Amino acid sequence: MMLTLSKIKTPSRQLTLLTSLSLCALTASATELNAQSLDQKLRMKLTHHNISQVTPPPPQSPALVALGRNLFFEKEISGRRNMSCSTCHSPMLGSADGQSQSRGQGAIGLGPARRQKADEFFQFLPRNTPSLWNRGVKQWTTMFWDGRLGGTPQTGFFSPAGADTPQTFSSALAAFAIMPVTPDEEMRGFPGQLDAFGQVNEIGELGNEDFIQIWDLVTARVTNHDGYNTLLADAFPGVPESELDISHISEALGAFMTDEFTALNSPFDRYLKGNNKALSKRAKQGALLFYGRANCVNCHSGALQTDLDFHNIAAPQVGTGRGDAAPLDIGRGAITENPADNFKFRTPSLRNITLEAPYFHNGAFAKLTDAVRHHLDPQASLANYDASQIEPELAGMFVNDADTINTLLTTRSPKLNISGAPLSEREISQILAFLSALTDPDSLNKLDIVPDNLPSGLTLAD
Numbered sequence: 487m488m489l490t491l492s493k494i495k496t497p498s499r500q501l502t503l504l505t506s507l508s509l510c511a512l513t514a515s516a517t518e519l520n521a522q523s524l525d526q527k528l529r530m531k532l533t534h535h536n537i538s539q540v541t542p543p544p545p546q547s548p549a550l551v552a553l554g555r556n557l558f559f560e561k562e563i564s565g566r567r568n569m570s571c572s573t574c575h576s577p578m579l580g581s582a583d584g585q586s587q588s589r590g591q592g593a594i595g596l597g598p599a600r601r602q603k604a605d606e607f608f609q610f611l612p613r614n615t616p617s618l619w620n621r622g623v624k625q626w627t628t629m630f631w632d633g634r635l636g637g638t639p640q641t642g643f644f645s646p647a648g649a650d651t652p653q654t655f656s657s658a659l660a661a662f663a664i665m666p667v668t669p670d671e672e673m674r675g676f677p678g679q680l681d682a683f684g685q686v687n688e689i690g691e692l693g694n695e696d697f698i699q700i701w702d703l704v705t706a707r708v709t710n711h712d713g714y715n716t717l718l719a720d721a722f723p724g725v726p727e728s729e730l731d732i733s734h735i736s737e738a739l740g741a742f743m744t745d746e747f748t749a750l751n752s753p754f755d756r757y758l759k760g761n762n763k764a765l766s767k768r769a770k771q772g773a774l775l776f777y778g779r780a781n782c783v784n785c786h787s788g789a790l791q792t793d794l795d796f797h798n799i800a801a802p803q804v805g806t807g808r809g810d811a812a813p814l815d816i817g818r819g820a821i822t823e824n825p826a827d828n829f830k831f832r833t834p835s836l837r838n839i840t841l842e843a844p845y846f847h848n849g850a851f852a853k854l855t856d857a858v859r860h861h862l863d864p865q866a867s868l869a870n871y872d873a874s875q876i877e878p879e880l881a882g883m884f885v886n887d888a889d890t891i892n893t894l895l896t897t898r899s900p901k902l903n904i905s906g907a908p909l910s911e912r913e914i915s916q917i918l919a920f921l922s923a924l925t926d927p928d929s930l931n932k933l934d935i936v937p938d939n940l941p942s943g944l945t946l947a948d
């Protein structure tokens with residue numbers, strides 16, 4: 487009995503072995519074919535949308551970067567000597583602060599733990615702090631969620647300072663730092679508030695629009711410190727300190743941000759360089775949707791996933807709102823004063839997007855998946871918006887009356903549309919896999935960019 491069985495088994499085993507071998511061969515070639523066609527399809531899509539490797543910004547002068555590094559962490563340039571650029575653009579928090587809306591003067595602590603100080607006058611900044619990744623690349627010519635500052639050396643520079651805007655900058659990023667030092671709620675401080683040493687804040691008594699006076703006092707804060715003498719002389723050889731102004735301070739900050747926050751080594755960058763293995767299959771499928779029937783590319787175009795243009799995607803109106811329109815924030819419309827631009831915001835780059843939560847101009851969405859899902863069905867997203875995801879201090883600030891919702895939905899961009907059937911859960915997760923592949927691993931921890939100490943002697947802590 488035993489013998490017979492094994493006699494029968496032997497050939498059948500061989501047969502099984504043979505079959506599985508040939509099946510194996512078949513599956514292998516099928517996967518190969520599939521993979522090939524996935525890459526071919528994706529590379530065709532990328533070519534079709536003109537997406538190629540990003541040209542990194544030119545190398546920055548080391549002396550300018552060294553000065554900018556100190557200034558970026560320097561509290562001396564804030565009216566009350568109590569906060570720096572890094573208070574909101576933290577190297578440990580994806581060059582932002584992890585808050586829905588940013589907190590400036592009258593608050594204490596860092597990142598998500600930054601809170602209003604009970605005994606001080608405080609106002610939220612109206613918007614979410616954006617990250618600083620890749621702002622130094624050539625194509626990046628407008629700044630802010632509403633594009634109110636920008637320009638190029640060829641076209642000149644514009645800003646809320648109007649005709650007072652200095653014109654000598656090398657890029658829009660180099661022009662940027664003229665702004666954060668001016669608003670009272672941001673770095674300058676409110677009238678009457680003393681500085682960190684209990685002394686009068688001479689900049690705090692001015693008005694938000696006294697640009698030139700503010701800039702001169704901020705510049706003097708830097709030049710008055712002996713610790714900055716050598717840094718300034720090395721960065722601007724031959725320029726006497728008396729001739730330095732805010733444009734020099736800002737240019738140095740721009741050089742530093744360009745040097746440290748250029749992040750062009752994500753898996754997607756490696757794929758663009760020709761390495762088919764840089765992206766997972768799921769990320770490739772997600773990219774095919776992003777550049778295909780999900781039409782994300784209509785606005786998130788180019789290799790940095792932004793057209794740097796302005797669109798209304800019916801973002802939930804949560805938070806304080808901004809300016810005359812508060813509690814609404816009409817975004818670009820407040821800059822152009824053209825109602826057709828109401829509720830438009832600049833398309834964010836999606837580079838390092840996994841490090842950028844919370845999302846949107848007001849930090850309306852705590853999770854990346856919800857930020858993406860909002861695009862797929864703005865109507866349902868507004869109707870089901872969970873206002874508990876913003877910070878407790880902003881609780882209850884959600885304008886969702888029928889009129890506002892109707893205006894948001896009826897004026898939203900027609901570019902926001904999915905071709906064909908709604909995306910399945912599987913497809914949404916593929917898009918999320920693609921978005922993850924836009925993260926440069928070097929951006930996860932930027933603690934190495936923090937100087938050991940500051941020329942002003944002020945503390946780097948908090």
Ligand code: HEC
Nearest residue numbers: 570571574588589590613614615616629630631662663666
């Ligand atoms: C109190 C928090 C805070 C401080 C301090 C701060 N920022 Fe910002 N930053 C913001 C917010 C909020 C925005 C967006 C505001 C808007 O769009 O209306 C922003 C925008 C920016 C942008 C534009 C990015 C883009 O994509 O448009 C740059 C660049 C920048 N900040 C650099 C700096 C520099 C340099 C300093 C120091 C001189 C600084 N910030 C200080 C909160 C802050």
Ligand code: HEC
Nearest residue numbers: 780782784785797801831832833834845846847899901902
């Ligand atoms: C009509 C133009 C448009 C299209 C199409 C579009 N987006 Fe956006 N997207 C925007 C704008 C504008 C914002 C910022 C909205 C705001 O801040 O209020 C944004 C925000 C985002 C954010 C949050 C970014 C941040 O820094 O807060 C993500 C993620 C995103 N989009 C992904 C996608 C994906 C994925 C698709 C395709 C399914 C897509 N977008 C399609 C215009 C668009």
